[in-house]
Amino acid sequence: EVQLVESGGGLVKPGGSLRLSCVASGFTFSSYSMDWVRQAPGKGLEWVSSITSGSTYIDYADSVKGRFTISRDNAKNSLYLQMNGLRAEDTAVYYCARDLHRCVFDSWGQGTLVTVSS
């Protein structure tokens, strides 16, 4: 069974940093692209970032470009999101998702809540 488990969320002050992790199991992690998708409280889904299986191609939403960094460690079956320069508008539940191909997110984690507030 495919499982994705996020961690690392919490309360952080504006301008602060946080690193999210997503541990995968039940499939060959190194064969799949992975993405981060977020959802602000009571709002819709927003794609954040994508990384290919070998980390060759990485993309970001304009709203996080230059502040967030996606990475992965295939030996540890783990996906990461380093978030710097956090703003109130980054407050959201962050989901990691397996990306089969071009927005086909077939498996999702349960999400981790990031709250940016003073």
Next chain:
Amino acid sequence: QSALTQPASVSGSPGQSITISCTGTSSDIGGYIYVSWYQQHPGKAPKLMIYEVTNRPSGVPDRFSGSKSGNTASLTISGLQAEDEADYYCTSYTSSNSYVFGTGTKVSVL
């Protein structure tokens, strides 16, 4: 990249059919077959319902179907059931090599 436009809410009675529209541009929906639909129940993670405009993943009931015309994609739920009450989001690949989600539609079963 602006969010794709969906109606805020759609409702129907059990057994009826409803259609949710998702309008974008020639740089996203209109330019590619890469349109997916997700169902999200309150407090839960999204679930893939349709991919590449018309394809259903294994396990998704065949009362869910997708289509596209020009810059607008649509999700139709036939034979509406109580468990279909949820939020639905479309998403598309874009010419910027990114993805964009729709604004979301709340489906209510009367």
